[in-house]
Amino acid sequence: xxxxxxxAAAWLIVCAVIAVEMWRLSVPFSYEPxxxxxxxxxxxxxxxxxCIILIARPEIGPxxxxxxxxxxxxxxxxxxxxxxxxxxxxxxxxxxxxxxxAVSRIFGGSWTTSSITAVSxxxxxFFIFDKVLEVSLPLGRIWS
Numbered sequence: 001x002x003x004x005x006x007x008a009a010a011w012l013i014v015c016a017v018i019a020v021e022m023w024r025l026s027v028p029f030s031y032e033p034x035x036x037x038x039x040x041x042x043x044x045x046x047x048x049x050x051c052i053i054l055i056a057r058p059e060i061g062p063x064x065x066x067x068x069x070x071x072x073x074x075x076x077x078x079x080x081x082x083x084x085x086x087x088x089x090x091x092x093x094x095x096x097x098x099x100x101x102a103v104s105r106i107f108g109g110s111w112t113t114s115s116i117t118a119v120s121x122x123x124x125x126f127f128i129f130d131k132v133l134e135v136s137l138p139l140g141r142i143w144s
Contacts, residue, residue: 003065007073008054014080015048021084025138036135075106091140092129097122 022037022044083099090098097118104114129135 003070005055008051010074010077012048012051012055014077014084015044015051017081018044018084019048021087025088036129036137039135072106076103079103079106088138089141091142092137093122093126094140096125 018040022041025037079099079102082102083095086098087095100118100121101114104117105111109117126137129137
């Protein structure tokens with residue numbers, strides 16, 4: 001439907017922003033073969049491919065637009081755009097925590113649950129990527 005195409009076009013812009021930000025991301029040193037850009041770039045590419053498929057597929061027929069779902073989708077796009085834009089400057093842990101809080105709140109999570117989840121995910125993912133997988137993640141320019 002047209003709503004799917006509009007959403008896919010907007011999400012394609014998000015994918016482009018993610019790709020540009022990953023291209024601009026500079027890591028002082030990289031001792032692993034792929035570096036921290038590979039995973040987000042791969043996900044952006046896969047999401048872009050899905051968006052192109054949604055845009056190009058034939059029209060199915062008219063459907064009623066669910067305004068609440070549309071607002072959530074728009075909110076998610078805004079949150080992920082903001083995440084891509086501030087990732088390098090404020091760093092992975094803080095950017096991820098803020099993004100998780102925002103997404104959790106969009107889907108109805110309480111402030112307490114959202115905050116606990118956000119800190120857990122940000123710290124846990126940073127530890128897993130940085131210490132276990134040895135993938136360098138930015139701590140942010142504001143902390144330097």
